[in-house]
Amino acid sequence: MKLLSYLLVASSLFTGAANAGDTTVVYGDRYTFTEADFTFTPGLPNTFFPSLGQMTSDRYVAEFPVRGDEGQSLLFDLDVDVWGNGDQRDQAFCIYYVNGVRMERALAGVMDICWSGQGYTLPGKNFTYSVDMTVTCSGIAVGNDSDNRNERLEDYVEMSNKFRGVRLRIDKQGIYNGQCKMIKIEIVPGLNTQIQQINADLFFGEPL
Numbered sequence: 001m002k003l004l005s006y007l008l009v010a011s012s013l014f015t016g017a018a019n020a021g022d023t024t025v026v027y028g029d030r031y032t033f034t035e036a037d038f039t040f041t042p043g044l045p046n047t048f049f050p051s052l053g054q055m056t057s058d059r060y061v062a063e064f065p066v067r068g069d070e071g072q073s074l075l076f077d078l079d080v081d082v083w084g085n086g087d088q089r090d091q092a093f094c095i096y097y098v099n100g101v102r103m104e105r106a107l108a109g110v111m112d113i114c115w116s117g118q119g120y121t122l123p124g125k126n127f128t129y130s131v132d133m134t135v136t137c138s139g140i141a142v143g144n145d146s147d148n149r150n151e152r153l154e155d156y157v158e159m160s161n162k163f164r165g166v167r168l169r170i171d172k173q174g175i176y177n178g179q180c181k182m183i184k185i186e187i188v189p190g191l192n193t194q195i196q197q198i199n200a201d202l203f204f205g206e207p208l
Contacts, residue, residue, distance in 0.1 A: 001033040001064065028068060028075065028205010035198040038062045038187065049110040053087070053192040060187040060195060066137070066204050069180040076142055076172045077203040078135065080187070083165040086129030086149065087192035090121040091156060122156035129164040130190035137180035143170035148190070173207075 038060040046055040068074070092107040094114030107114060130148035147166035153159070168187075183204070189195050 001031060001037045028203060031202040033062060033200050038198060057188050057191055062185045064183055065181060066183050068206060069176050069178050071178040072206055073173055073175050075205055078170045080133060080168040080200040081165060082131045082195055083197040084193060084195040085162045086127055086164050088127045088159055089124045091124040092119055092121050094119045123158040125153040125156060127151040127153060127159055128190050129193055131166050132188045133168040134186045135170055136184045137176060138182050140176055140179060143172050145170055
């Protein structure tokens with residue numbers, strides 16, 4: 001993690017902090033960090049239905065001290081780019097016979113049983129890549145954001161490229177009554193979604 005302190009003059013840098021054409025002077029700290037600054041907790045596998053993959057999502061948490069909260073209004077501007085591989089679950093099909101005629105149907109889920117015991121699987125039509133982010137400061141809610149690159153495919157084909165990226169952003173001005181001392185950023189991908197890279201940029205400071 002890198003920390004820079006500076007005086008910044010910007011025009012309408014923060015939403016709600018300045019009107020169009022106004023100039024806002026802010027002073028504070030800028031933090032830049034990557035996936036190496038996050039603590040990784042893997043999600044739990046679904047032991048009851050292994051074909052579903054995960055029961056709970058992976059979790060990435062970064063915590064670090066911040067300075068400058070003395071009860072005044074503070075600016076909080078966070079941009080996070082997240083890249084990784086999405087998930088394409090297989091679709092199961094059941095083969096059965098009606099009056100000697102072969103029939104097929106797509107199973108609706110793990111509780112949808114193919115009583116004939118005959119079937120096959122194909123790559124599913126649903127591709128998912130989603131990420132949620134929650135930010136608190138010393139237990140005080142700051143904000144949250146989410147983004148996804150989910151897709152509905154036209155046919156049952158295996159995707160050759162499952163690598164996707166999303167951008168998460170929190171842009172706020174608030175008063176934390178001198179209690180904001182420790183920032184916590186929590187990033188949670190969707191089930192079976194893999195995060196490979198995180199680039200984050202945070203400005204935390206005050207208008208002068």
